[in-house]
Amino acid sequence: xxxxxxxxxxxxxxxxxxxxxxxxxxxxxxxxxxxxxxxxxxxxxxxxxxxxxxxxxxxxxxxxxxxxxxxxxxxxxxxxxxxxxxxxxxxxxxxxxxxxxxxxxxxxxxxxxxxxxxxxxxxxxxxxxxxxxxxxxxxxxxxxxxxxxxxxxxxxxxxxxxxxxxxxxxxxxxxxxxxxxxxxxxxxxxxxxxxxxxxxxxxxxxxxxxxxxxxxxxxxxxxxxxxxxxxxxxxxxxxxxx
Numbered sequence: 184x185x186x187x188x189x190x191x192x193x194x195x196x197x198x199x200x201x202x203x204x205x206x207x208x209x210x211x212x213x214x215x216x217x218x219x220x221x222x223x224x225x226x227x228x229x230x231x232x233x234x235x236x237x238x239x240x241x242x243x244x245x246x247x248x249x250x251x252x253x254x255x256x257x258x259x260x261x262x263x264x265x266x267x268x269x270x271x272x273x274x275x276x277x278x279x280x281x282x283x284x285x286x287x288x289x290x291x292x293x294x295x296x297x298x299x300x301x302x303x304x305x306x307x308x309x310x311x312x313x314x315x316x317x318x319x320x321x322x323x324x325x326x327x328x329x330x331x332x333x334x335x336x337x338x339x340x341x342x343x344x345x346x347x348x349x350x351x352x353x354x355x356x357x358x359x360x361x362x363x364x365x366x367x368x369x370x371x372x373x374x375x376x377x378x379x380x381x382x383x384x385x386x387x388x389x390x391x392x393x394x395x396x397x398x399x400x401x402x403x404x405x406x407x408x409x410x411x412x413x414x415x416x417x418x419x420x421x422x423x424x425x
Contacts, residue, residue: 208328209335212320215372220313222376224249224412227312227404234399248311253414256306265298267306268420274306275423282420312406316377319345319368326370333370342366346386346398361388361398379405 219225229244242259253270266277276288278299285307289300310318320326322341326333337345342364364386371379385399 208326208333209320209323211328211372212326212333212370212377213317215370215375215377216313216316216320218375219316219377219406219409220250220311222250222410224252224414225312225406225409226412227406229402229404232401232403234401246311247412247414249412249414253416254306254309254311255414255416256302256309258302258305260298263298265302267302268414268416268424269306269309270424273424274303275420276302276306277420282417282423284423312377312380312404315404316370316380319380319382320370323368326368331372333372335368337366337368339364342384342386345382345384346388346400361386362395363387376409377406379403 224247226247227245229246231241231244233240239261242261242264244259245257246255248254253268256267256269258265258267268275274285274288275282276285276299277283278288283299285303288303289297319337319341322337322344323335324338326335343361345366346361346364364384366382366384368383369381370377381401381403383401385397387395387397389395
């Protein structure tokens, strides 16, 4: 009887060891991202730090999304805040003249920066946190786990993709490939769901004048109200994307 108990205990320990060995931190991050996507709804806030030598500090970006429903985004730049909503691939942006569909949001900027056009592009290319975490995890060489924190470095190609994100070449074309690109990521998981993630990227790229500039960017995204978020969209905005 005693031998049977010892044997059973040994088998249980072996099974536990095998399960631990089969546990892959990258798979756990991906599963946590999918669980967030399947939660029904969530909110997030993203902040960007361009380093102490940056010419400007971007304001925060806040978002809300409901599965198979509306996604709302708010982007702050200096003292100006621009809002956008999307559903089923259609986008509407709040402008000085009210809500406009994406194709009309640009207006006439006289060749300068146009907040409406910028937001329209941002909404059309938006990856919510759930999708972004999956993408970042797929680009990581290896992810290690320490408690509730998962971290790793991106591949060279992954770092280049992250570094050029948001940049466009002359005439709106594709930006030139950066050099010396390096990037790392961190993910925080609680109860099997992503609660926070951070990406750090650095490298060099040429600006529109052809001069090589050094880029450093840390982006932090905090996720909250998982399964409890409600996206309230003005009727005027709904009409633009119906």
